[in-house]
Amino acid sequence: MTTEHVRPNYILIWGYLFVLTVIEVAAAFLSHIPKHWLIIILVILAVVKALLVAIYFMHLKFERWRLRLIFIIPLPLAAILVLATITEKIW
């Protein structure tokens, strides 16, 4: 349990998450962005929000690399799984 690090401003992270959520909903329903661009923008926004939660709330920023790896290693596997299923459609 390492507590020596500088504590992040949790309320500020909450503010970021809230603003990003509002932007997401607004982009999805109020904007006239073409559909494929909209999907890319929304996915990027969701990944940014997920990273904010993982890095600051789950304290990955302050953990050792060997612990971070436990969380990072499944991500390429997850990407392979999704991409492999997407290629089903292409071929």
Next chain:
Amino acid sequence: MTHATATANMMHPPAPAEPGSGVYSNKLGMWIFLASDVMFFTALIGSYIILRFGMREPWAAPGAVLNVPLTGINTFLLICSSVSMVKAYAAIVDGKKYFLRPVPGKLLRDGGLKFWMLVTIICGAMFVGVQVVEYFKLVQHGLTPAGFREGSHFAEVALADPAKYGAATAGLFGSTFFTMTGFHGFHVTCGVVSMLYLYFTKVLPEKYSPQDYRGIETIGLYWHFVDLVWIILFTIVYLI
């Protein structure tokens, strides 16, 4: 370090770190579980993507069937509960076990572990409650895992505007929607039950201290992960 001192260290908080990983075993176990949960949700999301984008017929437009404002509020609730969870963690690291305490010269009282854990539990329970209401409304209007129920409201409007409501893909829409949000709701329910258990057995009896707060940190990791999954699900199920 002799064997005797090593044993003595094992007996006392802070929790001993596992050799190799450098963290205590509860936390390591939770991280490994979360890694497996990443794959679990990826399987659900991956099959959703192939089912949805492999279809020639249009999928229901965002907001046509699902109530996005209600779920937007729900997303906000879950984000709030994640923040209150991390505030609970910060409170016990600082040794604040109390509920609320007045701060001289400040209007707002200072929340301790008991306060922030209660806020987290209430927000989590409200999330599940809103999801149950959402399910009831959807089934009432005719969305079931098998598609639009015959003679229901959705079946009628889908007949009038098949493209907007995704009439041809309603069965896939219903089954993927209920599977993904249902499994996520199950995770939230498990989290709320676990937190309630901890609240009455450990938090209220003040068994956590700045020297040992393993339970709070471990359930916190789980809770933030559930929030993280919802952030992804909200985007791909409700907004896209």
